Structures are given as structure tokens and as C-alpha cells.
Amino acid sequence: MISRRDLMKWGAVVPALVGGSARAMAAVPEGLDALVVDSRHAPGVIANPGGVRVLRFDGDVTQLWFETLDPLWRKPGFVLGGITGRDALFVLETLSWDRGRRVVSRKDMPGRSGRMDGPISWVIAPVHPSVKKG
Amino acid sequence: MAVLPPDLDAANFARFLEELRGAVGADWVWSSEDDLGPYRDSFSPVWNQAEERHASAAVAPADVEQVQAIVRIAGRYKVPLFPISTGKNFGYGGPSPNVTGSVVLDLKRMNRVLEVDDKRHFALVEPGVSYFDLYRHIKDKGLKVMIDCPDPGWGSPIGNSLERGIGYTMPQFRDHFGASCGMEVVLPNGEVMRTGMGALPGSQSWQEYKYGFGPDPSGLFAQGNFGIVTKMGFRLMPLPEYYRTGLITVPRRRDFVKLVEHVNYLSDSSLIGEAVYGSPLAALMGDKAFYALATRQGGPSDAEMDAAASKAGLPSWQVDLQFFGPEAATRENWEYAKQRILADIPGAKAIDGDHFPLPATEEQLLNTTQPYKTGIRRYGALGVPSLGIWRIVSGNGHVGFFPVLPRSGEAVFEMQRAMCDGLREFPLAGRFFNATTAPLYWHSYAFQMVFAPSVKHDDPALNAEVHAAMKKAVAVAAEHGWGDYRAAPIYQDDVADTYSFNNHALRRFHEQLKDAIDPDGIVAPGRGGIWPRRFRK
Numbered sequence: 301m302i303s304r305r306d307l308m309k310w311g312a313v314v315p316a317l318v319g320g321s322a323r324a325m326a327a328v329p330e331g332l333d334a335l336v337v338d339s340r341h342a343p344g345v346i347a348n349p350g351g352v353r354v355l356r357f358d359g360d361v362t363q364l365w366f367e368t369l370d371p372l373w374r375k376p377g378f379v380l381g382g383i384t385g386r387d388a389l390f391v392l393e394t395l396s397w398d399r400g401r402r403v404v405s406r407k408d409m410p411g412r413s414g415r416m417d418g419p420i421s422w423v424i425a426p427v428h429p430s431v432k433k434g
Numbered sequence: 435m436a437v438l439p440p441d442l443d444a445a446n447f448a449r450f451l452e453e454l455r456g457a458v459g460a461d462w463v464w465s466s467e468d469d470l471g472p473y474r475d476s477f478s479p480v481w482n483q484a485e486e487r488h489a490s491a492a493v494a495p496a497d498v499e500q501v502q503a504i505v506r507i508a509g510r511y512k513v514p515l516f517p518i519s520t521g522k523n524f525g526y527g528g529p530s531p532n533v534t535g536s537v538v539l540d541l542k543r544m545n546r547v548l549e550v551d552d553k554r555h556f557a558l559v560e561p562g563v564s565y566f567d568l569y570r571h572i573k574d575k576g577l578k579v580m581i582d583c584p585d586p587g588w589g590s591p592i593g594n595s596l597e598r599g600i601g602y603t604m605p606q607f608r609d610h611f612g613a614s615c616g617m618e619v620v621l622p623n624g625e626v627m628r629t630g631m632g633a634l635p636g637s638q639s640w641q642e643y644k645y646g647f648g649p650d651p652s653g654l655f656a657q658g659n660f661g662i663v664t665k666m667g668f669r670l671m672p673l674p675e676y677y678r679t680g681l682i683t684v685p686r687r688r689d690f691v692k693l694v695e696h697v698n699y700l701s702d703s704s705l706i707g708e709a710v711y712g713s714p715l716a717a718l719m720g721d722k723a724f725y726a727l728a729t730r731q732g733g734p735s736d737a738e739m740d741a742a743a744s745k746a747g748l749p750s751w752q753v754d755l756q757f758f759g760p761e762a763a764t765r766e767n768w769e770y771a772k773q774r775i776l777a778d779i780p781g782a783k784a785i786d787g788d789h790f791p792l793p794a795t796e797e798q799l800l801n802t803t804q805p806y807k808t809g810i811r812r813y814g815a816l817g818v819p820s821l822g823i824w825r826i827v828s829g830n831g832h833v834g835f836f837p838v839l840p841r842s843g844e845a846v847f848e849m850q851r852a853m854c855d856g857l858r859e860f861p862l863a864g865r866f867f868n869a870t871t872a873p874l875y876w877h878s879y880a881f882q883m884v885f886a887p888s889v890k891h892d893d894p895a896l897n898a899e900v901h902a903a904m905k906k907a908v909a910v911a912a913e914h915g916w917g918d919y920r921a922a923p924i925y926q927d928d929v930a931d932t933y934s935f936n937n938h939a940l941r942r943f944h945e946q947l948k949d950a951i952d953p954d955g956i957v958a959p960g961r962g963g964i965w966p967r968r969f970r971k
């Protein structure tokens with residue numbers, strides 16, 4: 301679990317991701333369609349940043365992926381941001397490759413007492429022509 | 435890191451890629467370093483080392499005809515192909531090939547569930563169909579069959595079974611290659627072959643009688659390199675009406691011998707699903723004195739282990755039993771198991787577990803209602819694919835060595851001792867092999883133990899230790915007649931080398947076949963330790 305101070309720091313990152321102004325967003329001009337939040341790292345915060353749909357999970361991405369992401373990732377488009385543990389990102393990134401998507405931005409976030417063992421903020425976007433929009 | 439296929443220069447490689455693009459479309463051929471990232475083995479203990487195997491390109495065909503075209507092009511340029519189905523073979527090499535410079539033949543686009551029959555209980559699928567896909571298909575159509583899936587559920591019936599992977603339900607289904615029935619294969623010359631009844635035009639029993647007539651070559655395609663499987667059938671379990679669990683504990687170390695005999699009987703009589711063995715004494719391994727006892731050179735005596743158990747107030751062993759079938763049958767089978775074991779082993783105890791009709795609810799799948807600490811992972815046990823197993827993965831993953839041993843208590847004690855002693859120079863091994871290590875009952879008729887040390891990309895010293903320990907583990911096990919059941923490409927030669935009866939007659943036979951069918955090594959040269967003449971020194 302991370303501290304309140306860390307959560308405040310994220311507070312600054314999420315709008316940057318969502319608002320499309322951060323360097324991270326250069327590769328995804330269409331902006332985010334949803335934001336995945338790993339509840340292990342962010343209990344009860346980041347409600348609906350910038351009006352973007354928030355998808356929560358608790359470390360095991362099975363349900364989220366099976367019910368929501370897999371059907372969406374089979375269609376063109378859909379840019380997904382996330383703030384998750386490394387393990388969850390590994391799983392989602394690996395699954396995203398199968399659907400022509402890549403992690404186009406990845407940023408370590410400070411964890412407890414500033415150590416770099418915190419979550420990662422990232423963006424997964426469609427890159428293959430079969431799923432790129434337009 | 436750009437690499438070229440063996441014996442091919444850059445200009446010819448460019449021509450080769452152009453031909454591939456002509457066959458499948460430019461969007462489905464990849465050769466940039468960035469695009470090939472997903473085809474590295476992220477669990478590799480030789481990450482960024484010279485021994486790591488890299489693909490030169492990847493190609494994803496849409497259908498069997500495109501697979502044939504790719505094989506023919508590869509044949510002309512003598513480029514090795516490395517076929518993968520879903521490419522999630524983590525712990526055993528991931529999607530990376532045996533030979534650096536191979537082209538990964540990624541079959542993910544061939545992802546049709548061709549048939550699921552819930553009256554005759556089988557499925558026919560393409561390689562890109564994952565366990566999740568098959569499960570979704572069955573669920574959406576309301577079909578009354580249950581799949582047997584490995585962890586994690588993102589793998590594929592075809593890829594997993596071609597590795598002889600395992601699941602967690604009844605014995606005849608959890609051996610995935612054993613449960614396969616009929617395959618279609620693109621051979622190294624580009625021809626399409628079907629095995630079993632699939633060879634008989636008009637046959638309707640391809641997924642019901644795997645042998646057909648004459649020799650059945652299907653075994654050659656599992657852990658082998660004789661062709662590219664483009665369709666495969668699997669036997670499925672009719673959805674059982676009911677599920678029940680129960681736990682048996684036995685007090686003394688030696689009681690394990692009888693316990694195993696009873697459970698073998700129950701399993702071979704098709705009365706139980708996967709039996710999950712454990713030692714409650716494993717909970718004491720955090721205690722230095724107990725750790726020293728359980729890993730002592732030559733092994734502890736039974737009396738010492740029994741004394742530790744009685745001091746801690748713990749039984750020495752336990753087994754989680756699982757029953758599938760009509761409710762009354764599950765009840766009777768559990769009653770029978772209890773009576774049989776409790777009557778024979780003094781001090782044995784039985785605890786009733788959960789029981790409920792299938793399909794299970796979400797809560798039942800989460801396994802929160804079992805009245806005791808259980809080793810069963812419900813999702814797998816009930817054929818529901820999941821990614822939840824990811825919680826056991828630490829660092830950047832692990833490599834797996836799973837030696838096969840006989841289903842007897844004595845063999846378990848012997849492997850505990852011999853592997854613990856043999857790997858003593860590697861402190862990380864004591865956690866895997868000690869006097870509390872229980873066997874895995876994944877395969878239908880054999881036990882295994884697990885050695886799966888974690889690796890870290892940024893810790894080459896740790897990875898080097900893991901790499902050395904893996905090689906030593908293969909050698910120590912072989913000295914005792916135990917062999918690995920499956921291995922990553924970087925260990926396949928070591929493992930194949932241990933199956934050496936009669937001056938490697940088996941390997942020589944495989945090599946003869948390979949030389950006859952695929953002398954240039956177009957399909958996965960080196961896989962299973964089988965090298966065609968071109969690649970043999």
C-alpha cells in the first residue's frame with residue numbers, strides 16, 4: 301500500500317496522462333479511452349479523472365481482461381492508460397501484443413518512502429494497421 | 435539486436451522477407467528489433483547474454499495455405515521456422531526459438547474454434563485458440579462440457595499439448611497431449627497431412643478414434659520438430675453435475691508410503707480428480723533449526739521428522755482429494771476413500787470439504803469456503819481459465835525443471851534427499867528439495883517435483899547461478915533415473931542427452947527421421963534435442 305503523499309504525486313501524473321499534454325501522450329494523440337487502476341496500489345482514489353472511464357482490479361487482471369479488454373482489443377482503436385503493479389502490466393502488455401497493441405509510454409512511480417518499487421503508469425495503444433483507427 | 439538466419443546473407447534475407455510479405459501481406463511480417471521484442475523469452479536466465487536465442491523475423495499466416503506457402507519459401511532459402519500457437523511458453527523458453535536467426539511462425543491469427551460437440555465430448559481447434567477462447571465459446575453457446583486448462587489460461591490447447599502440458603481435473607483429461615485426438619500438420623515439404631481417422635476421406639470420427647490404421651505418428655509432433663500443427667482435436671469431459679472435496683492427513687513421515695498407494699488406487703480407478711499432496715511441516719521451514727533438519731546431508735531420519743511434527747502438533751502429510759460426478763457418486767466415493775485410508779493408517783484423519791453443483795459460482799471459484807487450508811486452486815480444478823497464478827511469479831519469472839519420478843512414497847523420499855544433496859552448492863535449491871517437499875500429481879500416472887528458481891533481468895549473477903543450478907539439476911536427477919518432462923530450448927540438449935539408453939538409440943532414431951523428413955531443418959531444428967544433419971557437428 302502506498303502513502304497519501306505518493307497518491308498526491310500520482311494526482312499530478314494522471315491528469316497529465318488523461319489530458320494529453322504530457323510527453324507520454326505524444327504517441328497517442330487521440331487520448332485515453334479508459335484508465336486501469338490497480339486497487340492494490342490506489343485504494344479508493346482517482347475517481348473518473350478527466351471524465352475518462354476507470355476500470356479497477358485488485359491485482360488479478362483475469363476478470364477485467366476477459367470481460368472488458370479482450371472484446372475491446374479485438375476491435376480497432378481504444379487507448380488504455382494504467383496505473384498498476386509491474387506484474388499486472390507484464391500480463392496486460394503480453395496480452396496486448398496479441399491484439400496489435402504496444403506499451404507506448406511507461407513511467408515508474410515512486411512507491412513507499414520514495415523507493416522505486418511503486419506502481420507504473422503506462423499507456424497501451426493500437427499500433428498494428430489491423431487495429432489502428434482511421 | 436538484428437540477427438540473420440543461419441547461412442543467409444543480408445541481401446538474401448531481404449529477398450526472403452519480401453517473398454514472405456508476398457505470401458501473407460506486408461502487415462504480417464515483422465523484422466525490426468522493436469517488433470521482435472515480444473518474441474524474446476522474458477523469463478530467460480540468459481537474458482542479454484550470448485546464449486539467449488533471438489528470432490530474425492516473425493510471420494503470422496491467416497490460414498493453412500499461407501502456412502504451406504511460408505514453409506515452401508523457407509525451404510528455398512533454408513531458413514528455420516519456429517512455430518508457436520499462442521507463444522506463452524513461459525518457464526520453458528517463451529516464444530523464443532532454439533536457433534538464433536529462426537523466423538517465428540506465429541499462428542495467433544488462426545484462431546477459429548472449429549467444432550465443440552457436447553454429445554460426443556470433443557473440440558477441434560486451430561493453434562491460435564487460447565483456453566480463454568475455448569472457454570468463452572463453450573460458455574456463450576451453453577455447451578455441457580468442461581475444459582481442462584493449465585495456468586495461465588492465455589495459453590492454447592495446441593501449444594500446451596505439444597509441450598505435453600498439464601491441467602488439474604481428471605487423469606484422462608489433465609494430460610493434454612494424452613487427451614488430444616487427431617491432428618492436421620503441415621510437413622516440412624509444405625504438404626498437409628492428417629493423422630488417425632482424419633486420413634480417411636469422409637470419416638466422421640477424427641476426434642473419436644485417434645489411431646486410424648497403421649502407425650500413429652502424432653507423438654512425433656509433441657516436443658518434436660517434424661511439422662507444424664494447424665488443427666488438433668481434444669477429448670473433453672462432460673460437465674460433471676457435482677464437485678466435492680475432502681482432506682486426509684496422516685501423522686507420521688512413513689505413513690506417506692501407504693497414503694500414496696491408496697491414492698494411486700483411487701486415481702487409477704477414476705474415482706478422483708487431481709490429488710494435491712502437501713506437508714503441513716513445510717510451514718516450519720522458516721525456523722532455522724527445522725530448515726537445517728529438513729535439508730540435512732543424507733536426509734533426516736523418520737524419527738527426527740516425527741518428533742518435529744509432534745512437537746509442532748502437525749500431521750506429517752496431507753492430501754486434498756477431489757470428486758466429480760453425480761452428487762451421490764461423489765458422496766459415496768469420498769466415503770469410500772475415507773474408510774479405505776482411515777482403516778489402514780493409524781492416526782489418519784479426514785475432514786469433509788466443500789461440495790456443490792457445477793458450474794461453480796464466483797465465490798466457489800475463489801475457494802473461500804473450504805473449511806481447511808487447501809492446496810487446490812479452484813479455477814484450474816474446475817476448468818475455468820485464469821491469470822490469477824501470476825501472483826506466484828516473482829522477479830522477471832522463472833525457469834522450470836520438473837523431474838518425473840515413480841508414484842511411490844519411497845521414491846519421493848529418495849528424490850527429496852538426492853536432489854537436496856546434489857544441489858547443495860546452490861542455496862536457492864533447498865526451498866525446492868527438502869524433507870517436506872511433496873510430489874505433484876499432474877500427470878496421470880507419474881509424480882513430479884518442481885525446481886523453478888526465479889531470475890532477474892538486472893541481476894546477471896543470480897541468473898548465472900540459476901542457469902548453473904538448472905544444468906546440475908538435470909545431471910543429478912539423471913544419475914538417479916529421473917528425467918525432466920519438458921525444457922526450455924537452452925536446456926533441451928542437456929535433457930535429451932540424459933535419455934541415453936543403448937548409446938542414445940532414441941536420439942539416433944529421431945535424427946534419422948529428421949534427416950529423412952527435414953534435412954535442412956526448416957521446422958524448429960534442435961527442438962526436443964533433435965538436430966538434422968545440416969546442424970549436427
Ligand SMILES: Cc1cc2nc3c(=O)[nH]c(=O)nc-3n(C[C@H](O)[C@H](O)[C@H](O)COP(=O)(O)OP(=O)(O)OC[C@H]3O[C@@H](n4cnc5c(N)ncnc54)[C@H](O)[C@@H]3O)c2cc1C
Nearest residue numbers: 518519520521522523584585589590593594599600662663
Ligand atoms: C505461473 C505459471 C504457471 C504455469 N502453469 C502451467 C500449468 O499449469 N500447466 C502447464 O502445462 N504449463 C504451465 N505453465 C507453462 C506455460 O505457460 C503453459 O504451458 C502454456 O500453455 C504454454 O504456452 P502456449 O500454450 O502459448 O504454447 P506455445 O508457446 O504456443 O507452444 C509451446 C511450444 O510448442 C511448439 N508449438 C506450438 N505450437 C505449435 C504448432 N502449431 N506446431 C508445431 N509446434 C508448435 C513450439 O515449440 C512452442 O514453443 C505455467 C507458466 C507460468 C509462468
